[in-house]
Amino acid sequence: MITTLLAFLLTLGVLIAIHEYGHYRVAVACDVKVLRFSLGFGKVVWRRVFGPDRTEFTLCLLPLGGYVRMLDEREEGVAPQDLHRAFNRKTLWQRSAIVAAGPAANLLLAVLLYAAAHWIGVDEPRALLGTPAAQSPAERAGLRSGDWVRAWSADGQQWEDVRSMTDLRWQVTQAVIEGQPLSLLVTDREGHGQRRVTLALDGFGSRDVDAGLMRRLGLGAPWSAPVLGEVKAGGAGARAGLMQGDEVVSVDGRPVADAGQLRERIRAAVDGTDALPMQWELRRAGQLLRLTVEPAVSADSGRPIGRIEAFVGQSPQMVTVSYGPVDGLTAAVRKTWDMSVLTVQMLGRMLIGEASLKNLSGPVTIADYAGQSVQMGLAYYLGFLAVVSVSLGVLNLLPLPMLDGGHLMYHLFEGVTGKPVSDLWLERLQRGGIVVLAMMMSIALYNDMARLLGLH
DSSP: OHHHHHHHHHHHHHHHHHHHHHHHHHHHHTTOOEEEEEEEEEEEEEEEEETTTTEEEEEEEEEEEEEEEEOOTTTSOOOGGGGGGSGGGSOHHHHHHHHHHHHHHHHHHHHHHHHHHHHHOEEEEOSBBOOOOTTOHHHHTTOOTTOEEEEEESSSSSOEEOOSHHHHHHHHHHHHHHTOOEEEEEEOTTSOSOEEEEEOOTTOOGGGOSTTHHHHHTOOSBOOOSBEEEEOTTSHHHHHTOOTTOEEEEETTEEOOSHHHHHHHHHTOEETTEEOOEEEEEEETTEEEEEEEOOEEEEETTEEEEEOSEEESOOOOEEEEOOOHHHHHHHHHHHHHHHHHHHHHHHHHHHTTSSOGGGOOOHHHHHHHHHHHHHHOHHHHHHHHHHHHHHHHHHHTSSOTTSHHHHHHHHHHHHHHSSOOOHHHHHHHHHHHHHHHHHHHHHHHHHHHHHHTTOO
């Protein structure tokens, strides 16, 4: 809990500071007098004054944002000798540059964070597939347990290497959003017998992008050997004589291809509220054994399932994904661009009802992911920071009042018409923007709570 909280505060602090620093540096470069640089809102808990302009730097109690307050005639009186340094007196392109600098700083930070994560390298599951779900697109395409996905192509002509399961899922998600099929080159686990398959994804769309997408496509957990881990003392597995290290060969005469398939058969070994005994053949210390295993019955979302009260499966095969200096930076730029485009596409499709509002996340989800990524290692945390930095940059460019994008729209109107937006319309738009932002925050917080309660 403490780790999660500290990781969340560090995440917000870094991303907000970089965003506001972007505004601040460009304002100073345009000779605008900056009165206050604040991280957070509400009660001031720390204050220092620096620089020739006596700029006030503050930390405030509520760490959910920040601001840069500049000299501006529209907010207060300005001494005659300082008029040339007021924000409202600057040219249109200077004001636009100051506004755009915050989101631009977040996107630039994302490039640097992705590059650093690429240079450090991360351990990710190899793109080895478990047994596809029956009638899933993966099964219909001819994919099977133990297939190793080596490359992908959108047009069947140009091929890109698949570095890991994470890479594969990203490419599949992109294809789903575009509603296009995806071609894959696969081999067996040893790299032999290359063949080409095509995932028919044209029946899907951005509305289908959620936490359960890969499972529905038949691309769930990576391949894992059907070997038992720790067996709970006194549990159903222990009573049947199962031991840690047992490799399951077959269940009820049907071969077991991987741990995922074994888990599904265990879960399905119930009839109403009664357990169904299973005949297992397993390998222990080089010898074949046959045991009768009767699972315990428990409820999962109100549905009875079987459990053997033992850990099923081994850790997936891992591969270290890293890049050289130039390749890492190039990949970081491409990743930042792809994430930015994906964010805009998803927001647009949520707006017109083509994507689920369940994809909106709030501070609770961010805090949870921050804590998990910190525990996984520096490269993972840097990658997580990059994702949130992209989201912050893109969201702030939305044409909504109260956001940087809204101010840029005001400047666009001024550039086209030659006159600024009237005070009356500014007030109306501000009120509308507050309502829209409040609705988005409410939906995000609801999704957070629903995820915590297992409703999503």
